[in-house]
Amino acid sequence: MLIAELPDFMDDIAFQGLIGLSMAMYLWLISAGLTIIFGVLRIINFAHGSLFMMGAYLAFTFYGQLGLPFWLAILLSLLGVGLLGLVMERGFLRRIYGIDEAYQLLLTFGFILILDDAVKIIWGGVFKIPAIPPFLDGAWRVFGRSFPVYNAFVIAVGVAVAVGLWALFEKTWWGRIVRATASDREMANAIGVNVPRVFSGVFVFGSMLAALGGALGTPVRVVAPGIGAAMIIQAFIITVIGGLGNLKGAFVASLIVGILSAYGTLFFPVFELFLIFAIMAVVLLLRPQGLFAR
Amino acid sequence: MTTELLKTEGLSKRFGALAAVDGVNLTLPSGRLTAVIGPNGAGKTTLINLITGSLLPDAGQVYFKGEAITRLASHQRTRKGLSRSFQLMNIFSRLTVLQNVLLPVLSRHGSTLKPLARVDDQAKAVAEAGQILKEVGLWEVQLHPAGALSHGDQRLLELGIAIASAPELCFLDEPSAGLTPVERATVLDLIRKLAVERQTTFVIVEHDMDVVFSLSDWIVVMNRGRLLAEGPPSLIRENLEVREVYLGEELSA
Amino acid sequence: MADRSPRRLTALVGLLVLALFLLPWVVGRYSVYLAIQILILSVFSLGFNLLFGYTGLLSFGQAGFFGIGAYACAKILLAVPNLFLGLGGGVAAAGVAAVVLGFLSVRHTRIYFSMLTLAFGMMVFSIAWKWRDFTGGDDGLVGIPRAPLEIPGLWSLSVATQERYYYVVLVVSLLAIWAMYRLVHSPLGLTLQAIRDSESRAEFAGVPVRTYRLIAFTIAGLYAGLAGALLTPLENTVTPGIAHWSTSAEPVLATLLGGVHVFGGPIVGAFLFFMLKDIIVRFTQYWLIWLGAIVVALVMGFRGGVASIFARR
Numbered sequence: 001m002l003i004a005e006l007p008d009f010m011d012d013i014a015f016q017g018l019i020g021l022s023m024a025m026y027l028w029l030i031s032a033g034l035t036i037i038f039g040v041l042r043i044i045n046f047a048h049g050s051l052f053m054m055g056a057y058l059a060f061t062f063y064g065q066l067g068l069p070f071w072l073a074i075l076l077s078l079l080g081v082g083l084l085g086l087v088m089e090r091g092f093l094r095r096i097y098g099i100d101e102a103y104q105l106l107l108t109f110g111f112i113l114i115l116d117d118a119v120k121i122i123w124g125g126v127f128k129i130p131a132i133p134p135f136l137d138g139a140w141r142v143f144g145r146s147f148p149v150y151n152a153f154v155i156a157v158g159v160a161v162a163v164g165l166w167a168l169f170e171k172t173w174w175g176r177i178v179r180a181t182a183s184d185r186e187m188a189n190a191i192g193v194n195v196p197r198v199f200s201g202v203f204v205f206g207s208m209l210a211a212l213g214g215a216l217g218t219p220v221r222v223v224a225p226g227i228g229a230a231m232i233i234q235a236f237i238i239t240v241i242g243g244l245g246n247l248k249g250a251f252v253a254s255l256i257v258g259i260l261s262a263y264g265t266l267f268f269p270v271f272e273l274f275l276i277f278a279i280m281a282v283v284l285l286l287r288p289q290g291l292f293a294r
Numbered sequence: 295m296t297t298e299l300l301k302t303e304g305l306s307k308r309f310g311a312l313a314a315v316d317g318v319n320l321t322l323p324s325g326r327l328t329a330v331i332g333p334n335g336a337g338k339t340t341l342i343n344l345i346t347g348s349l350l351p352d353a354g355q356v357y358f359k360g361e362a363i364t365r366l367a368s369h370q371r372t373r374k375g376l377s378r379s380f381q382l383m384n385i386f387s388r389l390t391v392l393q394n395v396l397l398p399v400l401s402r403h404g405s406t407l408k409p410l411a412r413v414d415d416q417a418k419a420v421a422e423a424g425q426i427l428k429e430v431g432l433w434e435v436q437l438h439p440a441g442a443l444s445h446g447d448q449r450l451l452e453l454g455i456a457i458a459s460a461p462e463l464c465f466l467d468e469p470s471a472g473l474t475p476v477e478r479a480t481v482l483d484l485i486r487k488l489a490v491e492r493q494t495t496f497v498i499v500e501h502d503m504d505v506v507f508s509l510s511d512w513i514v515v516m517n518r519g520r521l522l523a524e525g526p527p528s529l530i531r532e533n534l535e536v537r538e539v540y541l542g543e544e545l546s547a
Numbered sequence: 548m549a550d551r552s553p554r555r556l557t558a559l560v561g562l563l564v565l566a567l568f569l570l571p572w573v574v575g576r577y578s579v580y581l582a583i584q585i586l587i588l589s590v591f592s593l594g595f596n597l598l599f600g601y602t603g604l605l606s607f608g609q610a611g612f613f614g615i616g617a618y619a620c621a622k623i624l625l626a627v628p629n630l631f632l633g634l635g636g637g638v639a640a641a642g643v644a645a646v647v648l649g650f651l652s653v654r655h656t657r658i659y660f661s662m663l664t665l666a667f668g669m670m671v672f673s674i675a676w677k678w679r680d681f682t683g684g685d686d687g688l689v690g691i692p693r694a695p696l697e698i699p700g701l702w703s704l705s706v707a708t709q710e711r712y713y714y715v716v717l718v719v720s721l722l723a724i725w726a727m728y729r730l731v732h733s734p735l736g737l738t739l740q741a742i743r744d745s746e747s748r749a750e751f752a753g754v755p756v757r758t759y760r761l762i763a764f765t766i767a768g769l770y771a772g773l774a775g776a777l778l779t780p781l782e783n784t785v786t787p788g789i790a791h792w793s794t795s796a797e798p799v800l801a802t803l804l805g806g807v808h809v810f811g812g813p814i815v816g817a818f819l820f821f822m823l824k825d826i827i828v829r830f831t832q833y834w835l836i837w838l839g840a841i842v843v844a845l846v847m848g849f850r851g852g853v854a855s856i857f858a859r860r
Binding site: 346348367368369370372373377378380384385386387388389393396397398400401402405406407408409410411412413414416455456458459 | 726729730732733734735736737738740741743744745747748749750751752753754755756759762808
Binding site: 044046092095096101102103105106107109110111112113114115116117118120121229230232233236237239240244274277280281284285288 | 599603605607651652654655657658659661662663665666667669670673674792793796799803833834835836838839840841842843846847
């Protein structure tokens, strides 16, 4: 490569990094939900990725098919998935809290099977992607390339969620209750916290975060059956890298994976798929508890 | 002849800002039944965890029969002759009582990795396990699933599993917790008997002062992660600091 | 897990084995095909349950090893049409993969372990899907011969007909079942169950827990690989779908149906699985939703499985 080409190359790198950053936000949203639920309820919802997928399908239906305003479509899909999460937790998971955690995993694995086929039954196969809402359309000139405004929007949402979660758990009353329940549920119960209600609330909250990730992708990502399983695996890998139950770790790990995947697509397209597993394997070997383990 | 079985030097473990165990220097000779006492949070269980390998220390060393075992895995410490029982019941609940005790015996014999042999054919091991069950008084229930035993019998089984590894040094974490007075007496008699017959040195962590003073040859008092005092029961009883910190609580309770 | 009346049970099993040997004479072609699939799933599920019921490790990625066994067998048979080599190679490849992936997975707590197995299983699926040059991509590999059993230069037995192949699968499966039976009743089996019941207790009984978990994981991988390798010559094709997590669900469901804590549970469950699938598939193409619903129903209500009704607790 000639010296003269260096500035272009640097631009490419920087640009691809931004692309990766926006990709990372989807990973962040789904992992945040998973991490929060695990941190408080100590369960892993295998169907969490399916909730992401449901968020995408619902938003597609409201925005792409029914023509509702974008913000309303997102809101409705959050509510829809929140309701689904409530049914999962109250109707099923709550009844088996006491028993071997393996059965909780089996239950949520059953949910993936159901939801994956359910979307095929209700919505059929793959879709066209609806148009980007006009006020988020267009592109900015960044690093000599066209950077879609929508990607910047996604980055903004992701960062806002990160800041919002921090503020929520550090500063608010509900946040403190949740943290107390997470660290010692018996103690929380003893001081009058309605632990079952906190559990439901957290489960619904986490599910809605996943739905937000799915819904945000509607105008730019293809909605198809099977992305539920793909996303849960990505979320798992993020938590392996960041440390299970660690919100900060999930954020950083999402950035790492998102940005590295973007570079992977640019430089090593063949291995891009393998990349995320390779990162996970390396972390497992060198620091099995995760980069930010407690 | 007594040997120095265990020695810790400057053993420390912190959890965040809390020093659960703070620079403990402890020596345990063989043949002396020792009790470790102290108020809640004194660090007794953490100390046991560090010595037995459930936790790794932040600083300090642990020596067993002169050999440094500070960073050895628990199963390796068991192989060397160090074992323990647990405060919260920790038995193989789906296995039969006999199988519970058989496992440590098989492990000691190095027979656990035979994939096509029959368990029932391991005659020597089965006989040894049976013998242990007789000693702890669980021979009659040997084919019952361990989870179905009464609480008191499960404690006896815990003891049986711990001694099945033929340890020279055995840590018992609150062996009499949750037992009726009758059950407690049984367990204590058993510990005394086993100490003599199997030449096992027991170290018990206990809250019950009656147990402590009736059973032990030596008492170690901990407070806030440190060794406060140690000595024969009569001396400890008289020790003012100890009375203040600990027995005072007991007396006024 | 004591047998209630060993003589009666042995007699029953003996009758069943006899019936299996006589099967092709009594039933039609489709039923023999179904029987082969049930035997394959039995082997697959026995391996899965060694991990789950006996060692307490729940793996959602066994299809990864199933797929490796199937693809390895396929590649070998396409190059050297010798069934011994195909089956042996499939098992060996799956075993090696199990050791490697197991090493990364068993050092973790059970939840983490389960997550990792799902991820690794799908990793195998992704490789099978994308690596066109080697695996044929989403088209898979076709034209795989149902190669003869052969000791080069000495002896050769054609198994081209379905009946003959049925007997191959039957003999191999019976051997695998027998081996697993001996294993779970051996000191190794006892050790694994102890690890399941109390990892810390086992550790203090002198058992290097991680090592034994890895052994269990590897054996489960070998069984999955054998099952996969047996499937390839039956269908004469392999596609990436056999490494998908929905395939990993099959031994899970079979074991739940038949009984987790009974040796024969996975085998009974494999039979029930195909009976159910056969019925459901006649009404709808959406088979997974039913599979999921059955899993949910079993977990919520009926965790013992069918066979536990007949076994002494």
